[in-house]
Amino acid sequence: MIRIRRLQKSFKGKQVLSDIDLDIEEGQVVSIIGPSGAGKSTLLRCINLLEVPSAGNITVGSKSVSYQTNAKGKLTFLSQMRLSWLRTDVGMVFQQFNLWPNKTVLQNIIEGPCIVKKIPRSEAEAKARSLLAKVGMLEKINEYPANLSGGQQQRVAIARALAMEPKVILFDEPTSALDPELVHEVLEIMVNLAREGMTMVVVTHEMNFARNVSDRVLFMEDGKITRDGHPEDIFGNPSPRMVQFLRSLS
Ligand code: ADP
Numbered sequence: 068m069i070r071i072r073r074l075q076k077s078f079k080g081k082q083v084l085s086d087i088d089l090d091i092e093e094g095q096v097v098s099i100i101g102p103s104g105a106g107k108s109t110l111l112r113c114i115n116l117l118e119v120p121s122a123g124n125i126t127v128g129s130k131s132v133s134y135q136t137n138a139k140g141k142l143t144f145l146s147q148m149r150l151s152w153l154r155t156d157v158g159m160v161f162q163q164f165n166l167w168p169n170k171t172v173l174q175n176i177i178e179g180p181c182i183v184k185k186i187p188r189s190e191a192e193a194k195a196r197s198l199l200a201k202v203g204m205l206e207k208i209n210e211y212p213a214n215l216s217g218g219q220q221q222r223v224a225i226a227r228a229l230a231m232e233p234k235v236i237l238f239d240e241p242t243s244a245l246d247p248e249l250v251h252e253v254l255e256i257m258v259n260l261a262r263e264g265m266t267m268v269v270v271t272h273e274m275n276f277a278r279n280v281s282d283r284v285l286f287m288e289d290g291k292i293t294r295d296g297h298p299e300d301i302f303g304n305p306s307p308r309m310v311q312f313l314r315s316l317s
């Protein structure tokens with residue numbers, strides 16, 4: 068479902084991702100863990116092209132983009148065209164929810180399907196209702212984000228991602244901004260999505276999720292993936308750097 072080859076990203080000459088190779092199968096749930104600054108968010112942001120990679124190739128489903136930048140490091144026009152085309156297959160859920168504050172829950176959800184995918188409004192609304200029911204938020208359909216708890220906003224953000232019918236959803240620390248008592252309501256929805264076979268890449272500090280829900284765990288440090296395997300192997304046989312990281316969480 069995702070194939071990454073020799074992905075590199077630098078910011079102002081500082082290399083943040085170095086030669087990442089990664090293959091993710093359809094239906095796989097992959098957790099990415101690792102210390103702050105390791106490049107986890109940058110990797111996710113490169114997969115859905117919120118960041119323009121410095122070099123490399125990314126394929127999502129059957130869509131492939133090779134990065135060719137001009138002398139100024141800007142993508143060529145052709146790459147730009149391919150970028151928005153590829154991005155529609157990749158959903159993203161952020162730590163800070165990123166709902167549009169001046170739109171209701173319903174408007175937040177139907178915006179993408181109506182504008183980007185040109186789906187008729189009535190159809191998009193019907194779909195939004197069923198997704199909101201799925202995340203337990205139907206009764207808040209006409210609320211504004213400011214009137215919702217963090218957990219509720221994140222459930223709406225997940226429904227919004229699903230409304231685009233992505234092939235993959237990327238989650239960047241989806242529960243890190245939540246009060247502890249609200250974490251479970253978001254994790255529960257993620258567990259259900261995982262069970263339904265959604266392909267998911269999840270940057271998380273929730274080690275229970277990484278260990279018990281994901282099929283595979285990646286440990287990142289210094290812009291590289293240094294461990295990649297089944298949760299039992301990774302947690303059962305941690306590297307010294309990973310032991311240090313796990314201690315820092317508790
Ligand atoms: P993580 O998510 O693992 O904490 P990030 O991917 O956010 O790590 O960041 C990796 C490195 O890239 C950090 O050193 C960070 O300061 C740097 N970085 C991230 N985004 C930018 C940016 N837009 N401009 C400059 N440096 C950045």
Ligand code: MG
Nearest residue numbers: 107108109239
């Ligand atoms: Mg991050």
